[in-house]
Amino acid sequence: MYVSGKSIGSIADQLNQELVRPRGKTGKGWYSSGIRQVLINPAYKGETMVNRHSHISDIKKVDLNKIIRIPIPPIVSEDIWNIAQSRLANNKHLKATDDEVFTLQALIKCGLCGFSYRTDRFSHRRYYVCRGELKNSHLDGSPRCKNRYIRAENLEQAVWTRVVDILNDPNKLKPMLVDAIDKLKERESSLEARLLPIEKRLKEINAIKSRLADKFIIDNMDAVKYKVAQQNLEKEEVRLIALRREIDPNQLAELESTRSLLKFWQNQVNSMAWNLEDGAIEDKSVMVRIMDEPHNTVLKLLDIGNGELSDTMQFPTTQRELFDKLQLRLVVFKDKIEVKAVFPMPDIKNQECTFTKGYTRGRKATTIMG
Numbered sequence: 001m002y003v004s005g006k007s008i009g010s011i012a013d014q015l016n017q018e019l020v021r022p023r024g025k026t027g028k029g030w031y032s033s034g035i036r037q038v039l040i041n042p043a044y045k046g047e048t049m050v051n052r053h054s055h056i057s058d059i060k061k062v063d064l065n066k067i068i069r070i071p072i073p074p075i076v077s078e079d080i081w082n083i084a085q086s087r088l089a090n091n092k093h094l095k096a097t098d099d100e101v102f103t104l105q106a107l108i109k110c111g112l113c114g115f116s117y118r119t120d121r122f123s124h125r126r127y128y129v130c131r132g133e134l135k136n137s138h139l140d141g142s143p144r145c146k147n148r149y150i151r152a153e154n155l156e157q158a159v160w161t162r163v164v165d166i167l168n169d170p171n172k173l174k175p176m177l178v179d180a181i182d183k184l185k186e187r188e189s190s191l192e193a194r195l196l197p198i199e200k201r202l203k204e205i206n207a208i209k210s211r212l213a214d215k216f217i218i219d220n221m222d223a224v225k226y227k228v229a230q231q232n233l234e235k236e237e238v239r240l241i242a243l244r245r246e247i248d249p250n251q252l253a254e255l256e257s258t259r260s261l262l263k264f265w266q267n268q269v270n271s272m273a274w275n276l277e278d279g280a281i282e283d284k285s286v287m288v289r290i291m292d293e294p295h296n297t298v299l300k301l302l303d304i305g306n307g308e309l310s311d312t313m314q315f316p317t318t319q320r321e322l323f324d325k326l327q328l329r330l331v332v333f334k335d336k337i338e339v340k341a342v343f344p345m346p347d348i349k350n351q352e353c354t355f356t357k358g359y360t361r362g363r364k365a366t367t368i369m370g
C-alpha cells in the first residue's frame with residue numbers, strides 16, 4: 001500500500017476502518033507511528049537482527065557493524081521493502097524541520113481534553129493545534145476536541161515578552177546566573193581532580209631532588225643512598241610525565257576556558273546592585289536593576305541563537321533552551337492560556353476569531369491579547 005502511493009496516515013485510517021486488529025494487545029487502533037515501525041522493520045523482508053539493544057523505531061541510530069543478521073521467511077520481497085525505504089527517505093527530506101521554528105513545540109497542553117498541542121501550517125502561517133481534534137486520537141469513539149487553533153507568532157511573542165520581564169528582574173536573573181556559576185565550579189573541580197595532582201607531584205619531586213642534592217653536597221650524604229634515592233625519584237618523575245602526555249590537551253584548554261567563564265559570570269553577578277533602603281521583604285533586601293550589563297549580556301547570547309554554546313557557557317543560548325530551563329508549560333483554555341514556570345508569569349488572554357475559508361473550513365482560531 002505504501003509503495004503504491006498511499007500515505008502512512010491514510011494506511012492507518014484504512015486499517016482502522018476495516019477493523020484490522022492492532023499489533024499490541026492493549027492497542028486501540030493503528031497510528032502513523034505503528035505503520036512506520038512496520039515499514040522500517042527488516043524482518044518483513046526476511047532478516048531479523050540480534051544484538052540490536054534498541055527499539056525498532058531507532059534502528060537508524062544503531063551501530064550496524066555490531067548487528068548479527070539472521071535470515072527468516074520473508075513477508076514481502078526485498079525489492080518492495082527497498083522501494084518503501086527509498087520513499088520514506090525522500091519524504092523525510094521533503095518534510096520541513098519545524099523543531100527550531102516552533103519554539104513552544106511540546107510545551108503546550110489542552111486544558112479541555114488533556115492532549116498536547118501539535119504544530120501545523122495553513123495559508124503559509126504557523127499554528128499550534130490540539131491533537132485532540134484529530135480523528136485518530138479518538139479511535140474509541142469519544143468526541144473530538146473543539147479547542148481553538150493558536151497563531152504561533154502571537155503566542156511565541158506573548159511568551160517571550162513575559163520571559164524578558166524575568167530577565168529584566170535581577171532578583172530572578174541572579175539565581176539563573178548563580179546556577180551557571182555552580183555548574184562551572186563543578187566542571188572546574190572535576191578537571192582539576194584529573195589534571196592538577198600530576199603537576200603538583202612533579203613540583204614536589206623537583207623540590208625533593210633539590211633538597212637531596214643539598215644533603216649530598218653539604219651534609220656529605222652516603223653516595224649509594226643518594227644514588228638510590230635519586231633513581232627512585234627519577235622513575236616516579238618519568239611515570240608522571242608519561243601520564244601527563246596521555247592527558248588530552250583539550251582538557252587543559254577546557255580548564256582555562258572554564259576559569260575564564262567563571263570569572264565572566266561572577267563579574268555579571270557582581271555588577272548587580274542592592275537597594276538596601278526600601279523593598280525589604282521578610283528582612284531580605286531586594287535588588288533593583290541599576291546596571292544593564294547582565295540583562296543585555298543574556299539577551300545578546302539568546303540573540304545569537306547558537307545552541308552549541310550552551311554547554312560551554314552553562315547558560316541557555318537559544319530561546320527554547322531558556323524555556324526549558326524555566327520549566328515553561330502552557331495550558332490552553334477557551335478564555336485564557338495559563339503560563340506555568342519556576343517564576344510566576346501572568347496568564348495570556350484570548351479573543352476568538354474565524355479562520356479564512358478554504359484553509360481551515362470555518363474552524364476558530366485564537367488571537368493573543370496581551
